[in-house]
Amino acid sequence: MKKFVLVLLLSVVLFFTFLGQTTVFQVAEARNAECAKEMLENDNWVVPTFNGELRTDKPALEYFGMILAYLMFGVNETAARFFSALCGVLVVLATFWFTRRHWGEKAALWASLVLLSSLHVILQFRLATPDPYLILCHTLSLYLFYEGWVSRKWKWFAGMYVFLGLGILAKGPVGLLLPSLTVGIFLLVTKAFNWKNIVLLKPWWGTFIVLFFSLPWYWAVDVQTGGQWTRGFFLEHNLDRFNNGLQGHGGPFILTVAFILAGMLPFSVFAVRALRAVWKNRKEDRLLVFALVAVGVVAVFYAFSHTKLINYTSPAYPFFAILLGYFISNLIEGRFSNRKLLIEFSIIAVLALGIPVGVYFIAENTPPLETVRWIAWCLVPFPVGAVFAVFYMRQSVQKGLLAVAGTFMVSTLIFFGGPFHIINHQSPIEKYHELVSAHPNVVAYKDFDNAFAFYAQRPIPVFQTEKELEAYLAQHKNVLVLTRDHDLSYMDTIPNIKRVGIDHDLFSRRMTGVYHEIE
Incomplete structure (x- = not known):
């Protein structure tokens, strides 16, 4: 219970502190926040508009969250981001709960700390975008599936179908497609794809639940816009982005793997060791296979897309965190070899040093930030803490890993309280x-x-x-x-x-x- 409370407190602090301190200067945030504001002002929860014109980019779940927050807190930046941050807290807590049920509290704690130590994870859930809603629905639908598959109880599958429907309402077809591919491939690789398990899933009832939570709004917006929203969303913002891509957002096939590794720093430096351990023990624990498939499906699916953005691969983060949490907890317990760990810790130290250095040179060469390049000094805790982590690692692997987690969480909080706020002040x-x-x-x-x-x-x-x-x-x-x-x-x-x-x-x-x- 103490570890759960600790994870809850850390999550609330990291996701909610300084949440409304900056303007919605990021383009996607601005459009989403304004769209929800106009829907509230027009008293129309069906048709999304931006600057008075129909907006076909996203479905309605994020708008519903923002409208509700506007009603509670007024129209402001904090309200626009409130439910995104809440989604972050729920994802971390759900990951702790799910991991603890299968591997115990130590693995659950480390899976949670892996998520909370990632600057990109924290940033992702502090933006007024649909991705936090999709990540939550994607994660919970798969956690609930696995609980149902293990227990053979349909109540878990019913919950899965609820979040599949909400996932469609969050970001469209991928809200159903990615979890469905994960489930299907998992059943195939575990040789469990048979009629008996299909009947257990009760897909006829599942289809009803999914449509109940997703279809009404899609039908209503199609009717009220004469099909214009439906054509714009499915043809332009789904098929065209996947097949043709957005200008400047392409890349090689392997780029999605790089996105996942970069997004999950610092603990993704242990990816090779962790995946090797997972592969060796895959036959002993089906959850390892399930989490590995969940990460692989997201990486491979978007590898085929002509539009590649780092936020697209973020639904893989909780499952990658589970794998890393499994590896780290077993490493601390002595079940896995800790030889040559100094290599990974040194990489973390170098990366941590690169953060303030990189910020300095980016600011130096990016108008109008050249006048505030000194903000790089605010990020010195990254390398200082990483050096201490290397020192502690020589005494105890657990102390070294805790120093890494603490360093990145504290430094991330400093980043949002200082440099990010200062950068915002340079914006028009x-x-x-x-x-x-x-x-x-x-x-x-x-x-x-x-x-x-x-x-x-x-x-x-x-x-x-x-x-x-x-x-x-x-x-x-x-x-x-x-x-x-x-x-x-x-x-x-x-x-x-x-x-x-x-x-x-x-x-x-x-x-x-x-x-x-x-x-």
Whole structure:
């Protein structure tokens, strides 16, 4: 019980602390948060819109979560991210519960610490995106399947079907496809794919439950948009992304494996040792096979996709953490050899040293962050703690591993409390969102940073020609004009406006310009 409480406290601190400290400057966050805000304002929980126009990118589960949080806490950044963070807490706790049922508390604790030590895991569950909802549904559906398969009790399968339906509502077909492939391949490799087990799953009742939780909204949005949302989502945002890819988001077949390893640092440095141990013991424990299949399905599925993003492979994280937790707990107990562990600990130390160094050089060469490159010093706890971990490892493997976990959790908390907040302050969104929020008349010319839509009090009209903009300015007073491009010199030709400011967008070559009409 003490270990469970510890994991709960660590999860709450890491996922919720400083949650609303930054603006929704990230594009996906901005669009999702604004879409939910407009659905609430329009009193329409069916049709998603962004800046007054139909948005076909994502299904509704994340919007439902944000709307509920807006009703509880008001429309703000914390509310937009609240249920994402809660999903993170639930994933970690579910992983602890599931691992403890099969391998005991020590393995459960280490599986949880592996997740909580990953900077990318913490970041993933602190964003207003659909991925936290999908990861939760994916993880719980598979945990519940395995419980049902072991116990032969259908109540677990019923829970699995609930989360499969919610997974479809979270991110579409992958919410059903990835868990189904995992279950199917697991049954095949364990030679359990037979009629008796199919009957045990009761797929006829399962189909009803899945459709009950997913179909009503899909049907309603299809009817209310005349099929436009359905075509846009399934054809453009699913088939086209898988078959053709998004520009700049391709990569080699093996890239998805690299994503999983990078996303699960620091403990993924033990991946080779862990997978070797898992493979040797696979016949003794079916859970090892199940977790290995769950990781492999995600990696291979997205390896075939022409769009490759690191967040796509994040549903594999809990199952990879289970495998690492199994390995680490047995390593500490002396069941696995700890020879040459200094190699992995040294890699962790080098990687930890590379974090502040990398942040310094990225900031140095990334406008507008060159003025705050000193934030790299805030991340010195990464290498300092890693060096202590190497020192403790010589005394005790467990102490060394705990030092690694503690170092990365504390340093991650420092990152979100300091550098991440400072980086946000260099964003045009942070500089001008209050001006946009307070201004009664905001328009855009050619393009604008979508995050401003979240802070505007109404949809922002976008004009594509100078003639349209000048006509609007002639008919309205006190107009604030937003624009975004690599070169904003074209704004100098537009009469009756003055510059408020021009700033580099974060992690982009484009710049945001803010102009005010001359009265």
